[in-house]
Amino acid sequence: MEDVLILGIESSCDETACSVVRNGRELLSDVIASQADFHEQYGGVVPELASRMHVDSIYPTIKKALSDANVSLKDIDAIAVTYGPGLVGALLVGLSAAKGLSAASGIPLVGVNHLKGHIAANYLCFPELEPPFLCLCVSGGNTMIVKVSDYTDMEVLGRTRDDAAGEAIDKIARVVGLGYPGGPKMDKAGQGGDINAYTFPHAHMKDTLDFSFSGLKTAALNMINIDRQKGNSIDLADFAASYQHSIANTLLTNTIKASQMTGITKICLAGGVSANSFLRKVFDEEAGKRGLTLYYPDLRLCTDNGAMIASAGYFEYINGTRHGLDLNAKPSLEF
Numbered sequence: 001m002e003d004v005l006i007l008g009i010e011s012s013c014d015e016t017a018c019s020v021v022r023n024g025r026e027l028l029s030d031v032i033a034s035q036a037d038f039h040e041q042y043g044g045v046v047p048e049l050a051s052r053m054h055v056d057s058i059y060p061t062i063k064k065a066l067s068d069a070n071v072s073l074k075d076i077d078a079i080a081v082t083y084g085p086g087l088v089g090a091l092l093v094g095l096s097a098a099k100g101l102s103a104a105s106g107i108p109l110v111g112v113n114h115l116k117g118h119i120a121a122n123y124l125c126f127p128e129l130e131p132p133f134l135c136l137c138v139s140g141g142n143t144m145i146v147k148v149s150d151y152t153d154m155e156v157l158g159r160t161r162d163d164a165a166g167e168a169i170d171k172i173a174r175v176v177g178l179g180y181p182g183g184p185k186m187d188k189a190g191q192g193g194d195i196n197a198y199t200f201p202h203a204h205m206k207d208t209l210d211f212s213f214s215g216l217k218t219a220a221l222n223m224i225n226i227d228r229q230k231g232n233s234i235d236l237a238d239f240a241a242s243y244q245h246s247i248a249n250t251l252l253t254n255t256i257k258a259s260q261m262t263g264i265t266k267i268c269l270a271g272g273v274s275a276n277s278f279l280r281k282v283f284d285e286e287a288g289k290r291g292l293t294l295y296y297p298d299l300r301l302c303t304d305n306g307a308m309i310a311s312a313g314y315f316e317y318i319n320g321t322r323h324g325l326d327l328n329a330k331p332s333l334e335f
């Protein structure tokens with residue numbers, strides 16, 4: 001089979017990202033213009049400002065991705081673009097650029113679900129990885145266990161009923177004064193901390209693989225406030241370590257349950273929170289004990305990037321998926 005080159009475009013939140021990937025697995029370029037430093041002053045992403053910054057960055061990012069890969073637009077077989085879920089104004093920038101390029105060049109357009117992109121990041125890091133496997137998808141807005149039966153055939157087995165794991169970490173990071181982006185700062189703050197210093201409740205729901213993190217978050221808020229009222233302050237390293245370890249354990253428990261239910265022993269992690277060192281550690285330890293094969297992407301490919309969209313787009317493209325210019329941004333796109 002001839003090589004297939006996909007240009008992947010991602011703009012669902014605060015990264016304008018573009019990449020060229022060969023045959024769904026081989027990264028030829030990976031350009032990311034991150035706005036994180038800019039949004040830090042506001043304590044979170046300001047949607048309108050994010051959209052405007054995407055407008056400024058999108059064209060140079062695409063241009064650099066093509067030149068870094070040493071290809072031109074005419075070499076590209078399909079343009080894959082995130083069309084949801086995400087911030088509507090942000091999504092529209094990447095999508096409009098992709099549609100414009102497709103209309104002008106005749107190159108097919110393939111819309112990609114952002115979360116399926118996160119799962120595909122594993123294909124870029126592990127050339128031997130093939131479905132079926134289970135994927136714990138943990139990002140800022142989503143937490144779900146997905147059964148990946150084939151490259152384009154996936155089913156959600158369990159999801160959060162309230163906060164996403166990333167949201168639960170980000171919100172507490174803000175309360176303890178770590179600011180934005182909270183996830184990586186909490187991870188750093190917890191290094192060397194005692195994971196048993198603070199005890200948090202685990203929401204174990206019967207007969208489901210769903211998660212709930214709102215009780216855990218409230219318990220953490222109460223601990224912080226009670227300490228403040230007493231004129232004390234929490235030990236940040238111990239608190240951050242215990243909190244993240246607790247979230248990691250909850251994620252692990254349901255993933256193990258899903259593995260036992262399905263008989264699938266190949267487990268992938270995906271999404272921004274899969275960069276978390278506490279999460280990786282509990283999964284590494286348990287995989288060793290239970291004989292599970294564990295995969296998680298390189299740190300750079302855990303958070304939003306264009307390469308994962310190009311990879312997911314490749315598998316959609318060879319499966320025959322094509323979108324028309326009427327493809328619209330879907331901020332709440334279902335999995």
Ligand code: KG4
Binds near residue numbers: 013140142183277
């Ligand atoms: O996947 P992602 O880049 O964007 C979404 O699609 O949501 O994930 C962003 C999330 C944020 O909640 C961020 O705080 C979290 O990933 N994150 C981390 C770490 N790095 C990023 N959370 C915990 N530990 C990290 N090291």
